Amino acid sequence: MQRRSFVRHAGLAGVLAAGAAPAIVHAQAQIRWRLASSFPKSLDTIYGGADVFAKKVSEMTGGKFQISVHAGGELMPAFGVVDGVQNGTVEMAHTVPYYFFGKDETFAIGAAIPFGLNSRQMNAWMYEGNGLKLMREFYKNYNMINFPGGNTGAQMAGWYRKEIKSTADIKGLKFRVGGFAGKVIERMGGVPQNLPGGEIYSALEKGTIDAAEWVGPYDDQKLGFNKVAPYYYYPGWWEGGPQVDFFINQKAYDGLSPEYKAIVEAASSHAHVDMLAKYDARNPAALKQLVGSGTKLLRFPKDVLDLAFKESMALYSELSAKNANWKKIYEDYSNFRRDQNLWFRFAEAGFDDFMQQQKL
Missing domain, CATH: 3.40.190.10 (Periplasmic binding protein-like II)
Incomplete structure (x- = not known):
């Protein structure tokens, strides 16, 4: 049976059962995004979170979805990345939300506020509490959606x-x-x-x-x-427990297929866990x-x-x-x-x- 005929007649369940799922991902359009970081390349932990994310997206799409990572100051100032995402200059950014409290103090809650949550508590609020829902409602005002993209754990003073x-x-x-x-x-x-x-x-x-x-x-x-x-x-x-975020331009995100959206979510979760593990280990x-x-x-x-x-x-x-x-x-x-x-x-x-x- 020809592959196209097989996919048409078998349906998604049949395709998955037959192990043909990767072809669906491979059939997606080739996509290239730019990611503006707020961090210098010398910091393999916090800057490296964006590299971990981009590499995982590429791996899970067979190289079809490529994201180039740019250090703070390379494409725009380190504290200009939210503006860059909001106006579509870049598709996404990797940064700490509290940098942008000057726009609205509420940004800080998405990262860390004095005497706030530790890293595990922040994860619990984001994923099992109302954190992700509430912050995403807020970030809609800036034409972007967030995904947790790392945490440093409790910091030194x-x-x-x-x-x-x-x-x-x-x-x-x-x-x-x-x-x-x-x-x-x-x-x-x-x-x-x-x-x-x-x-x-x-x-x-x-x-x-x-x-x-x-x-x-x-x-x-x-x-x-x-x-x-x-x-x-x-x-x-x-x-x-300060959280680092991936901010994605809402239009760019909405233009992704459901499969690519799921890959972005999975890759961000991977980078989120990876960053904290590196800090705790090093x-x-x-x-x-x-x-x-x-x-x-x-x-x-x-x-x-x-x-x-x-x-x-x-x-x-x-x-x-x-x-x-x-x-x-x-x-x-x-x-x-x-x-x-x-x-x-x-x-x-x-x-x-x-x-x-x-x-x-």
Whole structure:
């Protein structure tokens, strides 16, 4: 029987049973997209998430769907990628939503907000709670759809040229901090600076800024921050589980076949899991090396954390009173966070607390 006749008479179920499904994918139109990243190529973890995604899409389509990945600044500024996707200059981007809080503070909830969800809780809210549904409703205003595309896990609190002994040391501190968290730093008396990853080292080295946070030991060591600032603080209370997203132009996405849409979803999920696994696997050795080379590892004083929490909650109340988008999504998010923390308090935290005291 000729192949075309076979497919026509057998139907989809018959085709799948006969093992001919790949031909359906191969018959799809050849597609080439461009992806604008907000990250430098030197970071194989967070920038690499887009490469992992593009490679998987190509593999699952037999090379028919090709996505070229471009580092921050190559096609457009690192913080210009949402505009690029919105107006169709590129089909998609890979970025952290909170970079774009200046458009609407609600963007931040799609990534991380101070004293928010950890990475597992964020996954639960996105996939089993209302997170993905609510954020996609919001992103429609920008002509795009999102797919989770990575998470770093809880981050460090960054590198400081001088020791932070109390809240007084935050006053006037010129601090590079990603996106939305700067609003809280400002309320604490600091001076937030929103710089792309590729520009942080030189600013810290020259003293243009007093402190900077990025992600954690593996990336921070690659960027060399330990060479220009001796104090390394934790925890990064503004990023308990920041999600990185793939943003896709809505028209470009709607133009995909159902099969290609399913492949995009599967590839993004793969990249999402892959990124967190890489950070969890690589951070421990990097932290040991940093401390071994003289980095001073310190925990934020309690009064700093208490003030940061107080100002964060006050900020959220103010935003709920004036931003309808924020209020709708944050209300669901905060209810989910409350229940998650109740559960994690007993099982996860109880187990982790015991295990971290053992000498293994």
